[in-house]
Amino acid sequence: MVISSNKTVADYVTENIKTAHIFKKHGIDFCCGGGITIEKACTKNNVDQVTLEKELAEVDVVKDLIEDYDKWELNFLMIYIENVHHTYIRESLPIISQYANKVAKVHGHHYVEVVEINQLFHKAANELLSHMQKEEQVLFPFIKQLVKAEKQGKENTTLSFGTVINPILMMEHEHESAGNIFKEITRLSNNYTPPKEACNTFKALYAKLEEFEQDLYKHIHLENNILHPKAILLEKSIS
Numbered sequence: 001m002v003i004s005s006n007k008t009v010a011d012y013v014t015e016n017i018k019t020a021h022i023f024k025k026h027g028i029d030f031c032c033g034g035g036i037t038i039e040k041a042c043t044k045n046n047v048d049q050v051t052l053e054k055e056l057a058e059v060d061v062v063k064d065l066i067e068d069y070d071k072w073e074l075n076f077l078m079i080y081i082e083n084v085h086h087t088y089i090r091e092s093l094p095i096i097s098q099y100a101n102k103v104a105k106v107h108g109h110h111y112v113e114v115v116e117i118n119q120l121f122h123k124a125a126n127e128l129l130s131h132m133q134k135e136e137q138v139l140f141p142f143i144k145q146l147v148k149a150e151k152q153g154k155e156n157t158t159l160s161f162g163t164v165i166n167p168i169l170m171m172e173h174e175h176e177s178a179g180n181i182f183k184e185i186t187r188l189s190n191n192y193t194p195p196k197e198a199c200n201t202f203k204a205l206y207a208k209l210e211e212f213e214q215d216l217y218k219h220i221h222l223e224n225n226i227l228h229p230k231a232i233l234l235e236k237s238i239s
Contacts, residue, residue: 001060003053009041010034012056013200018211020204022055024095031200069226074147074234077227078140085219086132092212093125099205107202111195113188114202120188121209124181131174135223139167143231150238164235168228175220182213 001016012019013030023030026047038056042049069077104118142164186192192210194203 001057003038003057005037005039008035008037010200012038013204016059017200017203017207018059019056020200021095021208022052022059024098024204026052028052030204034200069222074143074227074230077222078143081219081222081227082136082140085215085222086136088215089128089132089212089219092208092215093129096121096205096208096212097125099201099208103202103205114205117185117188117209120181120185124178124185127174127181128178131171131178134167135171139164139171142167143227143234146231146234146238150234164231168231172224172228175224178216179220182216185209186213 001012001019007015009023009028009030013023013034020030023034023041027045028041028047036044038053039049041047042052069080072080100114100118100121104115108115108118146164189206189209192206194206
């Protein structure tokens with residue numbers, strides 16, 4: 001993304017819809033009030049211009065480098081999941097919520113599907129917040145106990161769920177529920193394709209939902225296909 005003093009906020013969003021999420025995070029109106037320069041927008045909203053321009057310049061930087069997650073230690077993998085994927089969800093939910101509410105309110109009479117998308121998203125959001133809390137307070141500490149027991153060469157005699165399979169089955173059921181909700185959102189949005197005449201907020205909603213779905217599937221993959229099977233094998237090895 002090329003930064004220029006001559007470009008307006010709307011110019012950036014037109015060039016790359018992902019910049020809308022950056023402006024939204026900083027409280028800058030990119031839709032109806034997007035016809036001003038970055039300098040004026042920052043002054044108006046008391047935003048540090050250097051910080052904003054740095055984020056805009058890096059909007060397309062690939063953050064999730066290709067890694068061999070399968071070789072990571074379980075404790076490190078859980079730290080990564082919390083710091084990257086859980087953080088991403090918690091930061092993205094308020095932004096998408098504002099987009100979805102606005103689009104449903106303004107355009108729902110004509111594009112009725114956005115009303116259902118709004119409802120489905122908020123259902124998924126509530127489920128994911130509860131889900132992450134259970135992972136961070138129940139499942140992940142459970143797996144950390146297994147790792148500690150293995151390192152100390154002790155049999156697992158103090159765990160409270162009988163088997164790690166119980167919370168894992170619950171988490172995977174919830175993963176399936178979230179995945180199904182986003183499959184329906186994908187269908188309703190025609191694979192996140194906004195109408196030709198859509199405003200920038202409408203476009204930003206679909207772009208952010210698609211990004212969110214992609215992150216969610218990476219998140220689920222790390223847990224269902226790497227973390228959970230290894231935790232089950234670890235429990236068996238020390239029981």
